[in-house]
Amino acid sequence: MEKVQASGNMKISSATIKNGRKIPQSISYPSVTLVLILTIWEACGRLNLIDPFMFSWPSRIFIEAKNFFVNGEVFTHLAVSGMEVGFGFAMALIGIPIGLMMGYWKKLELAFDPFVTALYTTPMIALTPLFVLWFGLETLSKVMMVFALSIFPILINTMAGVKMTELSLIKAARSYGASERQMFKEVIFPSAIPFIITGIRLAIGRALIAVVVAEMLAGNIGIGYAIRHASELFQTAEYLAYVVVLMVLSVLLTELLKIFEKKLAPWREQ
Template sequence: MQKTEVSGNIIGAPSSLKKVKRIPPAISYPTVTLIIILAIWELCGRLKLIDPFMFSWPSSIMMKAWEFTLTGEVFKHLAVSAIEVGLGFAMALIGIPIGLMMGYWKKLELAFDPFVTALYTTPMIALTPLFVLWFGLETLSKVMMVFALSIFPILINTMSGVKMTDPSLIKAARSYGASEFQMFKEVIFPSAIPLMITGIRLAIGRALIAVVVAEMLAGNIGIGFAIRHASELFQTAEYLAYVVVLMVLSVLLTELLKVLEKKLAPWRHR
């Protein structure tokens, strides 16, 4: 008994010390990789291995980003681009109910799937001048570009999510007398959520591409216009600083969607 108590005291002694929390590998590994890449990139810039007229390096890019953040210039452009992306993306969410219906009713899929595929594979960016001709030079043309590029990843992934629903779950629901509405609410929709979120994540990238290209070609304000303006003046550091802003925003939006997915489909992460 004495030995047990002594060993218990020894084992229990460190419990008063604070446990150091280890950083998860999902955070530590990419962080270390990013630091190494930035250090090598910065060193190349400092050693004059990079022509500032053609490219730039991290410290110069960050200085430019800090400058237009202090002046508030970036927020003016971001506000306009955010409105255009927000409106177009909200419209593109109509792809969720359409995808649910096309995935559930085979005849509807047979009737419209070839057209969805054709439009999805069409290089919409090449149609930007046509969108400007139809909807003008103001906000509407950018909103419609965002909508056109965003809707199809959402629709197609939602449809795939419905088709991947476990047939045994559908049979069980039918055997218990579930109505069509209950089938969608309790079985089809929850099953499609993971792929639906994947479609939304893909659509975010396409939405940012759409708004930048539309603003570059036909805009006098917005992130796309700011990038075009800086590139025309050969201000490479400023040009890349705006690109970095877009990259950070896309990463933040993607991470928020991951959190949303964990809330809506917790079973996928168990």
């Protein structure tokens, strides 16, 4: 009886209870931390410890965000940036089949791995002017920048996932006469799914960086352009408000990806 009661206490202590519902620590702890940071940050701003020309504080950032949400300006920029990220990221998913093949066939890896490593370690952001020269000032240059920065985390993580497949599973599949197609479908791909998802999560951040930098250097619309325009006018609060929008967007995309991973790979512990 004591053991059961102790176990129940442990379960209750592992979560915060609100309105009769348990809130997981993964939500309650970050929420408390965020409130503390925002409170201290806001207090510093109200006490004139922050120069509004150099930086800003939460209430001013919120007002600017509210303004461009009300007038709809942010949605125009988000639509353009979202389209560029969407097309570029969709193209970057070609890294999944390439990574599967390079991870499975050793000769293919030996032939191309040095080039993949060289391109991945190349500072692509520094090549933005070259992309503009090749693909012009319009949408295509931004799409290609997103593609160039996004494909390699996906490809490399997919390769790692293939290599981490348990040898016993491969031997068991072969002993039952599995074809190459069946091997990929039933053993290799399911084993690599967590690594593929990790690669996609890393690629999301790189894709957002790519589109913002490309729009800042060669764009007249989009989130990157809006950030550049606000910074040129020294509208620090508006500038930071757009940055916060990007942060929230990246977090939402990552959380959606986690949900998708749970559906696709329910056996993996979160």
